[in-house]
Amino acid sequence: MGLTGWLLGKQDKPHTGRRLLFVGHSHLTALELGLRAIQARTPEDLGDTEVRFANLREDAYKLSGFRHGAPETLPSALKSLLTDFKPDRIVLVLQGNEHNVLALVEHPQPFDFQLPGEPDLPLDESRTLLTHAAVEATLFHSLQSSVQPIMAAILALAKAPVTALETPPPLAGDHIRAHPGVFREKLAERPVAPLTLRYKMWRVRTRQLHRLCAALGVAVIPVPANVFDESGLMLKPALHNPDPTHGNAGYGVLALRTVLRFDREQSAAGNTP
Amino acid sequence: MTERPSHPYARLPDTSFWGRAVAGVVPDDLDPVVSVPFRISASDKVATAGSCFAQHIARHLQNVGFNYFVSEPAHPVLPAAVAEAFGYGMFTARYGNIYTARQLLQLLQRAHGDFVPRENHWADADGRWRDPFRPRIEPEGFASLRELELDRRQHFDAVRRAVRELDVFVFTLGLTEAWISREDGAVYPLCPGTAGGTFDEQRHGFHNFTAAETVADLLASIDFLRNINPSARVILTVSPVPLVATADRQHVLTATTYSKSVLRVAAEEVSRQREQVAYFPSYEIITGGYSRGRYFAQDLRSVTEEGVTHVMRTFLRHFAGVDAASMPAQRKQPAVDAHVASMEQLIQVHCDEEVLAAAAERRT
Numbered sequence: 032m033g034l035t036g037w038l039l040g041k042q043d044k045p046h047t048g049r050r051l052l053f054v055g056h057s058h059l060t061a062l063e064l065g066l067r068a069i070q071a072r073t074p075e076d077l078g079d080t081e082v083r084f085a086n087l088r089e090d091a092y093k094l095s096g097f098r099h100g101a102p103e104t105l106p107s108a109l110k111s112l113l114t115d116f117k118p119d120r121i122v123l124v125l126q127g128n129e130h131n132v133l134a135l136v137e138h139p140q141p142f143d144f145q146l147p148g149e150p151d152l153p154l155d156e157s158r159t160l161l162t163h164a165a166v167e168a169t170l171f172h173s174l175q176s177s178v179q180p181i182m183a184a185i186l187a188l189a190k191a192p193v194t195a196l197e198t199p200p201p202l203a204g205d206h207i208r209a210h211p212g213v214f215r216e217k218l219a220e221r222p223v224a225p226l227t228l229r230y231k232m233w234r235v236r237t238r239q240l241h242r243l244c245a246a247l248g249v250a251v252i253p254v255p256a257n258v259f260d261e262s263g264l265m266l267k268p269a270l271h272n273p274d275p276t277h278g279n280a281g282y283g284v285l286a287l288r289t290v291l292r293f294d295r296e297q298s299a300a301g302n303t304p
Numbered sequence: 305m306t307e308r309p310s311h312p313y314a315r316l317p318d319t320s321f322w323g324r325a326v327a328g329v330v331p332d333d334l335d336p337v338v339s340v341p342f343r344i345s346a347s348d349k350v351a352t353a354g355s356c357f358a359q360h361i362a363r364h365l366q367n368v369g370f371n372y373f374v375s376e377p378a379h380p381v382l383p384a385a386v387a388e389a390f391g392y393g394m395f396t397a398r399y400g401n402i403y404t405a406r407q408l409l410q411l412l413q414r415a416h417g418d419f420v421p422r423e424n425h426w427a428d429a430d431g432r433w434r435d436p437f438r439p440r441i442e443p444e445g446f447a448s449l450r451e452l453e454l455d456r457r458q459h460f461d462a463v464r465r466a467v468r469e470l471d472v473f474v475f476t477l478g479l480t481e482a483w484i485s486r487e488d489g490a491v492y493p494l495c496p497g498t499a500g501g502t503f504d505e506q507r508h509g510f511h512n513f514t515a516a517e518t519v520a521d522l523l524a525s526i527d528f529l530r531n532i533n534p535s536a537r538v539i540l541t542v543s544p545v546p547l548v549a550t551a552d553r554q555h556v557l558t559a560t561t562y563s564k565s566v567l568r569v570a571a572e573e574v575s576r577q578r579e580q581v582a583y584f585p586s587y588e589i590i591t592g593g594y595s596r597g598r599y600f601a602q603d604l605r606s607v608t609e610e611g612v613t614h615v616m617r618t619f620l621r622h623f624a625g626v627d628a629a630s631m632p633a634q635r636k637q638p639a640v641d642a643h644v645a646s647m648e649q650l651i652q653v654h655c656d657e658e659v660l661a662a663a664a665e666r667r668t
Contacts, residue, residue, distance in 0.1 A: 057655035060662040088659040128655060132647045133381045139643055142379055145454075147447045159379055160454045163447040168386045213653045217646070276651075277658050 048079025049294060052116055054109065054185060055124030058198045058277060059086050062124065062290075065283020076288055083116055085109050087125075087181070094181065102184040110188065118191045120294050123249070125181055127198030129173040130232035131276050135207070136217050137224045146231045153227055166232070171239040179243055186247060192297070195244050196290060197237050197254045199278040201229040201265045207275040214275055230264040255289045258282055326594050332614065334594055336585045337622045342537050344623045348471035349373035351396040353411075355403050355478020357543035357586070357607065359394055364616040365474075370624070372396075373470055376462030380641035391441045396470070397462040400438035400493065403479040404513060405521035405570065407491045411437070412528045415463035421490035425452055426501035434500030436492055445500065467532050475525075476586075477567040478543040480513040481551055481559070495551070510551045512562075518570035519577075526578055538581040539623070540571040544590035546605050564591075584623075586615040 053059055063084050069076045085092045091108040098104045113121075128135075143158040144166050154160075186193055204223040211218045223229075237253075244251045258278070260267045270282035278286070309315050318324040319338050326334065344350060351373045352362045366372045376397040378387030391398050402408050413419035414437070426434040432445030433452045438459075446452035483495040486509045497503035513521075522540070529536050542564060550559035568587060575583040590599045590611045597604075599611030620626050 057658040060658055063662060064665075086659055088656055089663070128651045132644060132651050135651075136643075136647060138381060140380060142381065145448060145451050150448075154450075154454075156454065160451075160458055161379055161382070162390070162442055162451055162455055164442055164444050165379075165382055165386060165390050168389065169382050172383050172386055213650050213657065217650060221643075272658070274654065274658060276654065 048081060049120070049298065050116060050118045051080060051082045051120050051122060051290070051294060052085065052112060052118035052191075053082065053122045053124060054085045054087065054092075055122075055196075056087050056126050058127045059084055059124045061199070061272065061278040061280065061283035062287050063283065064280035065285075065287045068280050068284050069287060076291065078291075080291060080294070082287075083112060083118070085112055097181070097184070099180040100183075102187040105184050105188065113185070113188050113190075119298070120191055121185065121189050121193045122252075122290055123182060123185065123193060123195045124198065125195070126174075126177045128276055129170055129177060130229070130236040132173075133169070134224045134228050134232040135275060136214060137222045139221070141224075143228055144231065146234060149231075149234075152231065155225070155228075163235070166235050167239060170232075170236045171242065174236070174239050174243050178240070179247075182243070182247060182249065186249070193249050194290075194293070195240060195249050195251045196286065197240065197251060198233075199254060199266050199270075199276075199282055199286075200233050200259060201226060202271050202275060203265055203268055206268065206271050210271075210273045210275060212274045226262075226264055252290055252293050255285050258285050326592070329594070331594050331596075331598075334589070334592070334614075335618050335621070336588050336592075337618060340582050340584075340622045342580055342582065342623075343625060344370065344472050344537075346624075347371055349469055350472045350474060351375075351466050351470035352474045352476075353395050353399065353402050353408060354474075354476030354541070355401050355543040355545065357478070357541075357545050358401075358474070358476035360607065360612045361474055361476065361541070361586075361616070361619075362393075362395055364612065364619075368616070368620060373466065375466040375469070376459060381644055389443060391438070396466045398438070398441055398459055399463065400441050401478070402475075403493055404482050404491060405477065405518045405525060406482065406484075406513065407437075407493060408475065409521045409525045409528065410491055411463065412467065412525060415460040415467075416528075419490075421485060422487050423485055423490065423501075423507065425449060426496070428500060436490075436496070436501055439492075439494055439499040439501070467529055470533065470536060472537045472539065473529065474539045474541065476541045476543050477518075477522075477571060478545070479547065480518065480563040480566045481547065482511055482513065483508055483551075484511050485509075512552055513566065515566045515569045515573075518566055519573050522570055522574045523577065526574065526581065536580075538578070539584050540575060540581065541584045542567045542571055542587040544587045544599075544607060544611075548605065582623075584619060586619075589615050589618060 053062060063086070066082055085108070087094055092106050094106065096104050097106070141158040142161050143155045144161040144163050145154050146152055147163055204226055207223045208218065241251050258266055258270055266278060266282065270278050270285070272279040313320070346369065348371055350365055350370050352358050352365070362372065373396050374393055376392070378390070378392035382390070382392070387393060391400055394400070399411060402411060410419055414421070421436070423436060426436055428434060428445050432447065433449050434445050435441060435452055435456060446455065483492045484490065486507055495503065496508050526538055546560040547556055547563060550556045552559050564587065571583045575581045590607055599608055599614070600606065601608055
C-alpha cells in the first residue's frame with residue numbers, strides 16, 4: 032500500500048485542521064519519508080494538519096494520457112484527490128532535475144558561466160563560456176515543457192491556493208561517485224561536474240522556477256537555509272539520499288516543516304497565494 | 305559564303321539583349337549570371353557575413369547541403385530556439401549583422417588585435433552591458449562587463465578561426481550609412497541609443513560612405529583575409545532590402561538608391577580588381593523590373609521566400625553546377641546533443657527508481 036493509501040485509512044473521523052496536498056515527482060519522496068519521520072518522532076510539528084501526496088511517478092498518478100492545455104486529461108486519481116480531499120493548499124514539487132540533465136555529469140565540451148549576484152563564485156575561463164542569459168533561457172525553455180503544462184492544468188482545476196517548493200541543492204561529488212546508481216556507466220566515462228557549476232545550474236533553475244511561477248501567480252517556497260552545508264553550495268551530507276540527486280528523509284523533515292510553517296503563516300495572515 | 309557580322313553587337317549572346325534576356329524570359333527563369341570565376345565544391349567551407357539578407361543565404365546554403373562553416377556554434381546544451389535567439393548560426397560567427405564594408409574591415413582588425421575602439425562597451429541603465437559592435441547579440445545585454453569581455457574573447461577566437469579556415473567567403477553589402485565614433489572612427493552597426501548606449505553628438509557622428517571609401521574598405525578587407533588565407537575565394541552580393549530609415553537629409557527612397565548604387569559600384573570595381581572575387585547579382589534578381597515587385601512583401605522591404613529561392617537557385621546553378629530543384633532538401637533537424645539526450649534518459653530512470661525504492665521501503 033502506498034503512502035497515500037496509508038493516510039487514506041485515517042479518514043474515519045471528520046478532519047477539522049488544515050489539509051495539504053503535495054503533487055510532484057521524485058523529489059516528493061523525501062517529503063513523504065519526512066512526513067513518516069515527523070509522525071513517528073515529532074507529531075506535534077504536524078498538529079492537526081493532514082497531508083496527502085500524489086506522486087506523478089506512481090502508477091495511479093502517471094500522466095500517460097495527459098495533453099498539454101487539457102486539464103481534464105490529468106489522471107482520474109489526481110482529479111479525485113483535488114475534489115474529494117478538499118485541500119486548503121496544493122504544494123507542487125514538479126520535476127526538479129532539469130539542471131542535472133545538463134550538469135550533473137561533466138559535458139564533453141565543459142562549460143561554465145558567471146552567476147549574477149554571486150561574483151565570488153569561481154569561473155573557469157578554460158571552459159567554453161556560456162552567458163548567464165543563455166543558461167537562463169535554456170532552463171526556462173526546459174521548465175516550460177516539463178513543469179509549466181502540469182502546473183497550468185492543476186491551477187485550472189484547483190480550488191485552493193497553489194504553491195511550489197524549490198528542489199534540493201546539489202549533492203557532494205564524493206557522494207555521487209559513491210552512489211552513482213544508473214549513472215554508473217556514464218560516470219565511468221565522464222567526471223562529475225564541479226560543484227560550483229552544479230550549484231550555479233541549480234540556482235538558475237530555481238530562479239527560473241520563480242519566474243515561471245510568478246507568471247502563473249504561484250508562490251514559491253525556498254528550501255530552508257539549514258539544508259545547506261557550510262560552503263552554502265550543496266546539501267548537507269547528512270541529508271543526502273543514497274543516490275546522486277535526491278534529499279533523504281532528514282531533508283524531507285526540514286522541507287516539510289518549512290512548508291507547514293509557510294502554510295500556517297499564510298493561513299494566519301489570511302493570505303491565499 | 306556567310307556574311308561577316310556588320311557590327312560588334314551582332315556577335316553577342318542573347319544575355320546581352322534586354323528583349324531576349326529579360327523581357328522575353330519567363331520571370332522565374334531569369335538568370336542574370338553570365339559566368340563565374342570559380343565553383344564551390346561540396347567540401348569547401350563556405351563562410352558568410354553581411355546584412356540581414358545574408359541570413360537568407362546562410363540558411364539556404366545549410367539547407368541544400370553545402371559545407372556551411374560555423375566557427376562559433378552554440379554550445380550543445382543550448383536548445384535550437386535559444387541558440388537562434390542568441391544569434392548563433394545566423395552567420396559563421398556570432399557577429400550579428402555587418403552592414404558596411406568599414407564594419408567588416410574593423411571586425412577583422414579588432415579580432416586580430418589591430419584595433420581597440422575607445423568606446424568598447426556600453427552600460428545600460430538597468431545594470432546590464434552591451435557590445436556596441438553587436439548590440440543585439442545578447443537580447444537582454446550581458447550580465448556583467450566581465451561576461452561581455454570573456455564572450456568577446458571567444459567570439460574573436462571564432463572570427464580568427466573562420467579567417468584561417470574558410471574556403472569561400474560570401475559577403476553581402478547592406479548599407480553605406482553608418483554612425484561612427486568621432487574619437488577613433490569605430491563604426492557601429494546601429495546608432496548609439498537605439499539598441500544600447502547613449503547617443504552623444506560630441507562623440508558620435510553620421511557618415512554616408514562614398515563609392516571610393518567602400519571600394520577601399522572592401523579591398524583592404526579582402527587583402528587582410530588573404531594575407532592570412534591566400535586561397536580564400538570571395539563572393540560579393542548587395543542586399544536588395546531598402547533602408548528602413550535614412551539619417552541623410554533626403555527622401556528614404558533616393559537615399560536607398562544612393563546607398564545601393566554605391567554598393568553595387570563598389571562590388572563591381574572590387575571584383576574587377578582582385579582575382580577570385582565574384583559579384584553575384586542577388587540585388588538584380590530581387591529588384592529587377594521583370595518581377596514587377598513580386599519579390600517584395602507588403603512592406604515593400606522584406607524579401608519573400610519566393611525571391612530568396614530564385615536567388616539561391618541561380619546561385620547554386622552557377623557556383624555549384626547543380627539544379628536546386630533536383631537537390632534534396634537537407635533542412636537540418638535541430639541537433640540533439642548525444643550527451644544531453646542520454647542524460648535525459650538516465651534522469652528519467654533515476655527518478656523512477658527513487659519512487660520505486662521509496663514504495664518498496666513503505667511495504668517493508
